[in-house]
Every structure is written in C-alpha cells, then in structure tokens.
C-alpha cells in the first residue's frame with residue numbers, strides 16, 4: 001500500500017461522509033448522521049496513517065534526506081485537510097452538533113480532491129532553503145490556524161442561514177424543519193468566536209516562526225513579500241474581529257460576516273498569492 | 288488654558304483612546320497593505336515603464352506606491368496605531384492595576400447587584416463560627432481567602448489568576464516592542480552582500496539598494512565553496528557550503544562551515560549563504576586511454592582550449608554541468624583529427640568512467656575531476672534589533688494566550704447577623720469564559736448548601 005492509495009481512500013471516505021451528512025440534513029435520520037461521523041473519524045485515522053506513511057516513504061526513497069511531508073503545495077493541502085478534520089473532531093466531541101459536518105467536510109473533501117487530481121505528488125528532495133526545522137513548525141502552526149478559521153467560516157455560514165430563516169418568522173421561536181438540525185444561533189456564534197480565538201494565536205505563532213525561518217535563511221525577518229504581507233492582512237482582520245467582539249460587543253451577524261471575510265483572505269493568502277499574484281509578476285514560486 | 292482649548296485637547300485624547308479608532312486602523316492597514324502586493328515594489332523606473340504608461344507611473348510614484356511600506360503615509364498609519372495603543376493603555380491600565388493589586392475585598396450591596404452569579408442562605412450559629420466554616424470552604428473549593436470586617440458584617444474574598452488581566456497589556460506592549468526592534472534595526476543595522484572567491488579574503492561589503500561599499504572591522508576568508516547535488520535528483524541542489532574563516536587583525540579567530548539556514552555570526556554581523564557562481568574558467572582533469580591498449584595519459588584542460596593528443600590530433604572541452612540529468616557531473620567535448628577535422632561533440636560522465644568506451648573512438652576519455660573555482664555569494668547583515676523583535680514576539684504569544692484563555696475569577700462572601708442567625712451571601716465573577724464559570728459556581732452553591740445543611 002502506498003500513501004497515494006491511502007490518500008485516495010481518505011478522499012472517498014470524506015466524500016461519503018459529506019454525502020451522508022447532507023442526507024442527514026434532508027432526512028434527519030440519526031443513524032445516517034452517525035454513519036457520516038463514523039466515516040469522518042475513519043477517514044481521519046486513515047489520513048493520519050497516510051501522512052505517517054508518506055513520511056516514511058520520503059526516507060525509503062531519499063535515504064537520510066527524508067523530510068517531514070509538509071514541504072510542497074500537495075503536502076500542504078493534504079495537511080490542511082487533515083487539520084480541518086482535527087478541529088472538526090474536537091468540536092464534535094465538545095458540542096455534538098452533527099449538522100456542522102455538512103458544512104465542514106466539503107472543505108476537507110475539496111482540498112483532498114484538488115490535491116489528488118491536480119497537484120504534483122512526487123516525493124522530491126528539498127532544496128537547501130527548505131531544509132529548516134523552522135519551516136516545519138511554520139507550516140504546522142499556520143495550517144492549524146487556517147483550519148480553525150475554516151471551521152469558524154463554516155459555522156458562520158450556518159449562522160447566517162439559520163438567522164435569516166428565524167428572522168422571517170414573526171414570533172421569535174426557533175426555526176423548525178431543516179433548521180431544527182442546526183445548533184442554536186447562540187451556539188453557532190460561540191463556536192465562531194472560540195474557533196477564531198484558537199486560530200489567532202496559532203496564526204501569530206505561524207507568522208513568527210516564518211519570520212524566524214527567513215531570518216536564519218536570509219538574514220531578514222520581514223521583507224514585505226506578498227506572502228508575508230497577506231498573512232499580516234489576515235492577522236489584521238482577525239485582530240479587528242477580536243477587538244470588535246471583546247470591546248464593542250460585535251456578535252451574531254456582523255461577527256459571522258467578518259469571519260467569512262477573514263477566511264476568504266486566508267484562502268487568498270494561502271493560494272491566491274501563488275496562483276493569482278504570481279501570474280501577475282514573477283514571484284510566488286517560493287514559500 | 289481656555290475652556291475651548293481644554294475641550295479640544297479632551298477631544299483629541301478621546302479620539303486617540305477610542306477603540307473605534309483601533310478597529311478602523313486595523314482595517315485600513317489590512318486594505319492598504321494589499322497595494323504593495325499588487326504593485327511590485329522597488330523596481331527601477333525602466334522596469335516600471337514596461338508595465339505602466341508614463342502617466343500612470345507618475346501618479347503611482349507620487350503616491351509612493353513603489354515603496355509603500357516605507358512611505359510617509361504608511362509609516363504615519365503605523366505611528367497612529369502605536370499612539371492609539373499607548374493612549375488606550377495609559378487610560379485603562381491604572382484601573383486594571385488597581386483591580387489586581389488592591390482588589391475590592393468587601394462585597395457590599397452595590398457590588399452584589401452587578402454579579403450575575405450570586406446566592407443567599409441563612410444559617411444558625413455565631414458570626415465567628417460561620418466565618419470559620421466558610422473560610423475553610425472557600426479555601427478548599429476555590430482559593431486562599433482574605434477576611435475583613437466591617438461595622439456588623441464580615442467579608443471574605445478569594446481570587447484566581449488575577450495576573451490574567453495583564454495579558455492584554457503584555458500583548459499590546461509586545462507590538463510596541465516589535466516596532467522598537469524594527470526601528471533599532473533600521474537605524475543601527477544594515478544589509479548587504481559580498482562575493483568572495485575561494486581562497487581569498489575580503490573586508491568590504493556592498494549595501495543593498497545604494498550599492499555603496501562598507502568596510503567591516505575584520506576580514507572574511509572563504510577557503511572552499513561546494514555545491515552538492517542529490518543523486519538521481521534531476522540536478523536538484525542539495526547543499527551550498529562555504530568554509531569561512533574570520534580574520535580579526537590578521538589572526539584567525541573563528542571558523543565555520545556555513546550553509547543555507549546555518550549562518551555564521553561574529554561581532555554582531557552575520558553571514559548567510561545566499562548564492563554562488565564560477566570564478567574564472569574551470570580546469571578539467573582528464574584521463575585518456577588509447578583503445579585496445581593500456582596506455583593511459585592524464586591531461587589538464589581548460590574550457591575551450593585544444594589539448595594535443597599523442598597522434599597529433601587534439602581534444603577540447605566545450606561545456607560542462609555539475610548535474611547532467613540524473614547522471615551527475617558531465618562535460619561536452621570533441622576530438623580533432625591530426626589533419627584538423629572537427630569531430631562530433633559527445634558527452635563524458637564523471638561518475639561513469641567506462642561510458643565513453645561505448646562510443647568506439649580511438650581514444651577513450653574519462654573525467655577525473657572538474658576543478659572549478661567558485662566565488663561564494665554571502666548576504667551580510669547586522670541587526671541589533673532582532674533580539675528585541677524576538678522578545679516582542681514571545682511576549683505577544685504568551686500575552687495573548689493569557690488574555691484569551693486564562694480567566695480572572697473572584698468570589699465574595701458577605702456574612703451578616705439577621706435575627707439570631709447568620710445571613711450568608713455568596714457571589715462570583717469571571718472576566719473570561721463566563722459559561723464555564725457559571726457551571727463552576729452552580730456546583731459551588733450545591734456544595735455550600737450541603738456543607739451548611741440547608
């Protein structure tokens with residue numbers, strides 16, 4: 001068994017889990033939700049094993065030059081997807097709100113599909129600039145932060161859907177039907193905020209470890225290159241979110257929109273800088 | 288100062304202390320920062336004129352968009368940001384200091400009115416007895432308790448993690464410290480590069496940007512530069528290595544083999560491996576065997592030079608690479624016949640000495656070594672502010688973890704004799720994570736009732 005085969009199985013598991021969660025939204029069958037969750041957990045275990053396997057494969061293939069599989073776009077997307085599941089599972093254990101799965105698993109599934117179909121999965125030895133422990137810490141912290149923001153974005157979308165449904169009804173009763181499956185708006189708002197509160201220090205740590213890496217490699221901890229600048233933009237947005245919340249009481253709808261907006265900037269930082277800005281200029285190949 | 292002046296100053300002060308300003312600046316910083324990622328920074332005018340018309344170029348230049356992160360307006364925004372942070376802290380910190388250092392030990396009626404977690408019971412006993420009981424209870428279930436007495440009442444107070452209130456201030460201060468570090472680096476630091484040929488020493492670097500020379504208080508010698516490639520890596524470089532020696536007043540004081548991600552520092556100046564290049568033509572050490580004989584000759588050949596062979600012909604190496612696909616170092620060469628006819632070019636691989644025999648020529652060439660001298664390209668930097676920046680980063684992470692996740696929790700108990708019994712009032716508050724505190728407090732109430740048998 002190769003890691004690629006295992007990653008394919010993981011992608012299938014996430015797909016099936018996603019379908020079951022959507023079916024759950026339609027049928028409200030508890031058993032279906034349980035099935036979806038079992039597949040999500042099983043997929044996560046396989047995913048973990050597959051990352052470990054790929055790690056070992058780098059050593060089989062490259063001998064002493066093996067590396068932690070977090071070094072190219074393919075590996076980072078796979079890891080991103082893994083962190084989304086990790087955060088989902090933490091939230092599932094704490095809140096037990098299965099409908100969240102229908103809004104979080106698609107992110108993980110799409111990431112895996114894109115990685116498996118479109119990205120180069122060859123194991124290639126690292127060029128000198130990438131041979132740094134700081135880089136490993138950098139990738140891990142950044143992506144855990146991104147995943148927390150992804151979850152915050154998912155529940156914010158749920159919040160807006162549920163909120164608009166409840167708003168239409170004259171008396172302020174909780175919405176029935178499909179909406180009854182969603183956690184209450186209060187819980188959704190709370191998860192949004194908690195996820196960002198977890199993601200923000202991780203992003204801070206990610207930016208700091210990235211700066212440390214740049215400092216060891218090039219003697220410049222900050223050079224305003226587009227990737228760095230975009231990570232700072234994302235940081236500014238979530239800092240604004242937290243301050244608006246802590247001190248001005250921004251909750252609910254405005255907080256949900258700001259969270260979605262923040263995640264859009266996160267995605268741009270992660271992919272847009274390489275895919276869009278690098279088309280505009282010559283940079284973007286690195287980092 | 289007239290009333291009008293005073294009200295103007297108050298208005299300025301309120302503006303600088305306002306949180307709305309904080310949020311507006313954060314959003315403005317986010318938006319303006321985008322500009323520098325779309326407009327490429329610090330190119331030459333000629334390069335810009337390839338993308339932009341003259342008119343656009345002039346407008347963008349006037350707006351300082353070509354070096355926006357160092358423009359007056361962006362730096363002013365950062366300055367305002369710092370001022371906002373400082374003013375807010377000056378305004379709010381004294382109150383927080385008081386809350387932590389001189390806590391309100393006596394839970395009076397007005398305080399209890401503000402607490403959402405509170406309860407009341409009446410129990411038999413003397414004031415002294417009940418006080419002892421409750422003191423032990425709070426101590427056991429929460430934290431060390433301070434007892435004070437008022438006119439007819441006794442007050443208990445206990446708290447946990449009061450220092451968490453400082454987390455926000457540590458975080459905010461850390462931002463100013465990072466800025467300070469950046470300013471120190473900009474004033475007293477510099478960045479440049481030097482290209483040192485193998486076997487030579489240098490004491491002058493060229494600054495980035497201005498390209499001005501700058502003399503160091505010592506010299507650096509490069510004894511060896513080497514680039515290694517991955518075997519079978521399709522020519523991927525594995526390591527760039529330079530053996531550096533620091534010569535301070537002519538004496539060798541420090542030696543280090545540096546590579547990418549592993550620089551050398553001496554007297555606050557750091558040398559980073561950043562590039563390399565060939566210095567002069569390479570010399571190829573060739574071994575030539577005459578076909579079907581044991582006759583072997585060795586030659587040293589410069590690139591492009593014709594070297595005579597025993598039969599009156601000659602050979603010349605015309606090109607070389609350190610990594611010919613997966614096969615390692617290789618040269619391209621050709622052989623001229625004695626009458627001067629130019630032969631077809633062919634490849635000789637260093638790692639496969641017998642490979643050339645398959646060509647079937649009169650001479651079988653193998654490549655022993657490529658003696659190429661290199662220069663090593665070092666980036667040189669001095670940044671006395673970098674430790675200030677790391678200190679700030681550390682404070683930011685510790686401070687924000689404390690600010691977000693550690694909650695300052697307080698419990699007040701007030702005891703008052705009422706009609707031969709003792710009225711017990713207990714209340715508490717937390718500055719973060721109220722739901723968790725509510726759970727804790729509900730549990731505490733249950734336990735208290737059991738303890739007091741009510």
Ligand code: HEM
Nearest residue numbers: 239243246247306309368371372375379455458462687690
């Ligand atoms: C970037 C520049 C920043 C400015 C100008 C700023 C400004 C402020 C101000 C004025 C307050 C209100 C203070 C108070 O209520 O005592 C505040 C609160 C807060 N700030 Fe910042 N802040 C900044 C960055 C940060 C960062 C990066 C973090 C977190 C890592 C942070 C975390 C907090 C927290 C947690 C509070 C809530 C205080 C509370 O309600 O107890 N701030 N900020």
